[in-house]
Amino acid sequence: MAEVVLKDVMKAYGAVHAVKDVSFTVEHGEFVALVGPSGCGKTTTLNLIAGLIPLTDGEIVIGERVVTDLDPKDRDIAMVFQNYALYPNKTVFNNLAFPLQMRKQSREAIDKKVRDAAKVLDITHLLDRRPRELSGGQQQRVALGRALVRDPAVFLMDEPLSNLDAKLRVQMRSEIKRFHHNLNATIIYVTHDQLEAVTMADKMAVMHGGCLQQYDTPANVFANPINTFVASFVGSPAMSLIPVDVATEGGGTVLRGASGWTLPLSAINARKAQGSSNGKAVLGARHSTLKLHRTALPGAVPGKVYSVEPTGDVTFAQIIVDAEVVNISLDPSVVIQPDEAVWIEFDQDRMHLFDGQTTMALKAAE
Ligand SMILES: Nc1ncnc2c1ncn2[C@@H]1O[C@H](COP(=O)(O)OP(=O)(O)O)[C@@H](O)[C@H]1O
Numbered sequence: 254m255a256e257v258v259l260k261d262v263m264k265a266y267g268a269v270h271a272v273k274d275v276s277f278t279v280e281h282g283e284f285v286a287l288v289g290p291s292g293c294g295k296t297t298t299l300n301l302i303a304g305l306i307p308l309t310d311g312e313i314v315i316g317e318r319v320v321t322d323l324d325p326k327d328r329d330i331a332m333v334f335q336n337y338a339l340y341p342n343k344t345v346f347n348n349l350a351f352p353l354q355m356r357k358q359s360r361e362a363i364d365k366k367v368r369d370a371a372k373v374l375d376i377t378h379l380l381d382r383r384p385r386e387l388s389g390g391q392q393q394r395v396a397l398g399r400a401l402v403r404d405p406a407v408f409l410m411d412e413p414l415s416n417l418d419a420k421l422r423v424q425m426r427s428e429i430k431r432f433h434h435n436l437n438a439t440i441i442y443v444t445h446d447q448l449e450a451v452t453m454a455d456k457m458a459v460m461h462g463g464c465l466q467q468y469d470t471p472a473n474v475f476a477n478p479i480n481t482f483v484a485s486f487v488g489s490p491a492m493s494l495i496p497v498d499v500a501t502e503g504g505g506t507v508l509r510g511a512s513g514w515t516l517p518l519s520a521i522n523a524r525k526a527q528g529s530s531n532g533k534a535v536l537g538a539r540h541s542t543l544k545l546h547r548t549a550l551p552g553a554v555p556g557k558v559y560s561v562e563p564t565g566d567v568t569f570a571q572i573i574v575d576a577e578v579v580n581i582s583l584d585p586s587v588v589i590q591p592d593e594a595v596w597i598e599f600d601q602d603r604m605h606l607f608d609g610q611t612t613m614a615l616k617a618a619e
């Protein structure tokens with residue numbers, strides 16, 4: 254049973270297309286993250302689902318109902334914002350009770366719902382306090398509770414953790430995941446932080462320039478990014494991307510870098526590269542798939558060390574290849590210096606190839 258369906262959803266502000274032809278389906282109980290850089294249309298998409306702004310075109314279904322023209326209050330949704338906006342003069346209990354009192358529910362029903370929600374969120378001991386007597390994380394839990402008491406079909410959350418400090422954010426990340434797990438709730442969660450999306454969501458909808466780029470599980474998006482934008486947006490440090498020419502050398506297909514190095518391709522990568530629309534490609538690789546060598550090696554790509562960042566468990570290095578920065582992770586025991594000449598070995602099974610013109614992932618023709 255699909256809980257939320259967006260069909261060709263469009264929102265224009267004059268000439269600005271904030272959201273363009275976005276379609277995706279959120280199943281009942283799924284946690285979906287809308288993720289992308291600032292200004293890509295995440296909040297607009299969420300507000301369209303909530304009914305806070307009207308659609309320019311398209312259709313939205315929640316549960317079994319087309320809600321495109323319904324008021325927010327008739328959509329069976331609850332929102333949690335970055336700015337939790339608790340009532341400062343009300344106790345936590347009354348902050349939670351207020352949406353129910355507005356709906357004229359009985360005292361007993363309200364009391365039960367508030368206490369149930371407080372239990373789920375582990376804030377029972379805070380019910381008599383006022384917001385100023387709470388930490389940021391506790392306030393955020395009360396904001397979640399206020400959505401929870403309404404027992405909506407769908408929770409909509411817009412960057413609910415971005416006002417918290419880094420440590421609390423990581424803690425609340427697992428609390429919201431737990432909230433989702435315990436309630437089996439349908440959640441649509443907006444974040445600009447790809448790590449939040451990857452760690453929390455069942456599926457992620459990656460947006461860029463108002464367009465949906467890819468909608469899939471974090472694992473699939475990470476393993477098979479559909480284009481260079483998604484490839485570089487998801488994962489940290491970012492996937493390295495090197496523009497190359499597709500060429501032939503000694504009867505085999507190779508990639509040729511701007512400075513003249515060549516990288517012979519495996520059979521399947523050769524078939525992918527041959528599908529390039531303009532004879533150019535972009536070679537992508539994640540930091541953990543690369544091997545560093547101190548001496549030249551056939552098929553390894555020459556570069557120069559730019560910076561070295563030991564983090565304790567792992568050392569990250571930035572290597573300049575042609576004019577591009579290549580991120581690589583190294584065992585902390587490896588000692589390299591800035592400006593040192595190095596060679597990078599790519600893993601043929603884990604490298605990515607994108608079309609030089611369309612930026613789309615190249616597929617091997619059958
Ligand atoms: N009320 C508005 N009027 C005009 N342009 C808007 C309005 N709201 C959003 N936009 C534009 O739409 C685009 C998407 O905005 P938004 O959905 O807030 O992005 P995000 O939440 O991903 O940062 C941006 O270019 C923004 O400037």
Ligand SMILES: [Mg+2]
Binds near residue numbers: 295296297
């Ligand atoms: Mg936003």
